[in-house]
Amino acid sequence: MFAVIRTGGKQYTVAKDDVLTVERLDGDVGATLTLGEVLMLGGSSPKTGLPLVEGASVMAEIVEQGRGEKVVAFKKKRRKNTHRKRGHRQPFTKLKITAIHGHEKHEPANHEMEAAHGA
Numbered sequence: 001m002f003a004v005i006r007t008g009g010k011q012y013t014v015a016k017d018d019v020l021t022v023e024r025l026d027g028d029v030g031a032t033l034t035l036g037e038v039l040m041l042g043g044s045s046p047k048t049g050l051p052l053v054e055g056a057s058v059m060a061e062i063v064e065q066g067r068g069e070k071v072v073a074f075k076k077k078r079r080k081n082t083h084r085k086r087g088h089r090q091p092f093t094k095l096k097i098t099a100i101h102g103h104e105k106h107e108p109a110n111h112e113m114e115a116a117h118g119a
Contacts (some may be wrong), residue, residue: 001043003100005035005058014097016056024065024091033060033086034096041102056102 002114008023014022027033038056041047047056076083 001041001100001102003038003042003056003114004040006037006039007035011039011087014100016100018096019094021064021092021094023093025062025093025095027062027065027093029062029065031062032098033062034058035060041100047102053102056100058097059099059101060095060097062093063096065091066094067091076085 002013004011004013007011007025010023012020012022014020025033034056036052036056038053038058039049039051041053041056047053049056068091070087070089073086073088074083075085
């Protein structure tokens with residue numbers, strides 16, 4: 001089973017035991033998070049949401065909190081003796097997916113329906 005989740009303005013396809021890097025989320029290393037924005041559940045009977053799948057969630061454990069590689073923004077105007085150099089390190093959270101839960105509505109079988117209606 002897999003799921004498509006949305007976090008940090010991006011969408012990710014995840015399955016159990018996947019490790020992925022997302023935009024920074026609050027929490028300490030070892031904490032468990034519940035990601036509730038599930039856009040799609042896949043598997044033997046796929047479900048899509050409008051836009052979210054009701055009652056579905058993805059459980060994840062925080063493996064690491066950190067900052068990414070430095071990105072340098074260098075701007076220069078030629079022949080003007082002008083330049084500007086700026087650096088940026090984007091914070092990230094590394095997650096390990098522990099479980100995918102889909103909300104299963106209990107639909108009574110035909111014989112339960114007949115018994116309920118007295119047929």
